[in-house]
Amino acid sequence: MDTKYSFFVQSQVNKSDDSVFGYEVLLRKEDNGAWHLPQDFTELSIEDQVQLVEKTADIIKKNDGVNKVISFNLNSKQANDPYTLGEVIALKKRINPVDLTIELTEAMPLNQIQEFSVLLHQYGISLVIDDVGTGSNTFDNIKHLLPYVDKIKLAMQNLRMSGKANKIPEYVSFWVKQAERYCLDMVLEGVEDGNDQLLAQKYGINIQQGYLYGKPVMP
Numbered sequence: 717m718d719t720k721y722s723f724f725v726q727s728q729v730n731k732s733d734d735s736v737f738g739y740e741v742l743l744r745k746e747d748n749g750a751w752h753l754p755q756d757f758t759e760l761s762i763e764d765q766v767q768l769v770e771k772t773a774d775i776i777k778k779n780d781g782v783n784k785v786i787s788f789n790l791n792s793k794q795a796n797d798p799y800t801l802g803e804v805i806a807l808k809k810r811i812n813p814v815d816l817t818i819e820l821t822e823a824m825p826l827n828q829i830q831e832f833s834v835l836l837h838q839y840g841i842s843l844v845i846d847d848v849g850t851g852s853n854t855f856d857n858i859k860h861l862l863p864y865v866d867k868i869k870l871a872m873q874n875l876r877m878s879g880k881a882n883k884i885p886e887y888v889s890f891w892v893k894q895a896e897r898y899c900l901d902m903v904l905e906g907v908e909d910g911n912d913q914l915l916a917q918k919y920g921i922n923i924q925q926g927y928l929y930g931k932p933v934m935p
Contacts (some may be wrong), residue, residue, distance in 0.1 A: 720746040720918045721760050723772045724932035728787070728903065731913070732922045738785030738815070740925065741772050751934075758793050766803045773811040775935045785815040789846065792822040801835055806841050817926050819846040819869065823857040833864035840864040844903070848894075850874040855894070862898040872906030872926075885915060892919045 723741040730737040743765065744751040754760065769788055776784055788807075808816045818841060825831070829843075836843055844867040847853050851874070862868070870891050872884050875883055881885075888904070895902040904916045907926030916924055 720745070721754070721906060722751070722766060723766070723768050724751070724935060725772065725776070726925060726932040727930050728785070728923055728925045729929045730922050731916070731924055736780065736784065736785060737923055739772075739776060739931075740787040740789075740819070741769055742789075743768075744932075746888075757791055758779070759790070762794055762797055762800050762803050766807045769807060770810055770820045772935055773814050777811075777814060779935070785817055785842075786811070787817040787819050787844070788822050789819045792824060792852075795822075795824055795828065795832070801832065804836070804841065807837050808841050815840070815842070817842040819844045819865070820865075821846045821851075821853075823852045824861065826860050829861045829864050844869055847871050847874055848891055850878070854920075855890075861895075862894065862900065865900065865904065867901040867903060868895055869903040869905055872904065872908075872912065874906070876906070877884055888897055888921075892921070 720774045722744055724744050725739040725741055726867055727739055728737045736885045743752045743754060743757055743760065763830060769786065773786055790800065804818060820837060833843055845853055845861065845865050846869045846871050848858065848868045850871065868891060870888060875881060875884050875887060892902060901923065902921050903923045904921045905925045907913060907935065908927045909928060912926065
């Protein structure tokens, strides 16, 4: 029996006007009727993932209109795939006028992100560094990459899972300063309650994502 994959979507909300800004697409795999995270995101080829993103974009266009942003994650192995750039650019052309954002979940070499930045920006595709401050995306690892991206994303749930929930305000303050320094937009992920909203409001972070606004769902 063929393994089934699908992208679930989680909304990103613009709190300046309480509108849905866009959706992050999150790969899921079916097992005995239940959907779960794949063990390895590269087990499905970039070509197949792009086809699934296109189908998801078509559903979003029908249900929500075209003025939405789709955010698609790439890890370092996927980014290193020589076919990835071409697949992403072709995807953007096919889903027009829906906007496409690429979220890099792991730090990349400087020369590679420079190439990504130049080529993706030619086609109106935004570039985001995801999970800043955690995993491989520490400040020292990504500080030289920040001039080449459009946005950074701080995932509060990563800090909670690593026992650093009490340091979230400190992390938010630090990364807001970096966003200002490098003229970047910022997304706050892991917004779960009113206190998280107040923290985002304190630092002027309008684009928010988290269980407070909805869990990932089949579109």
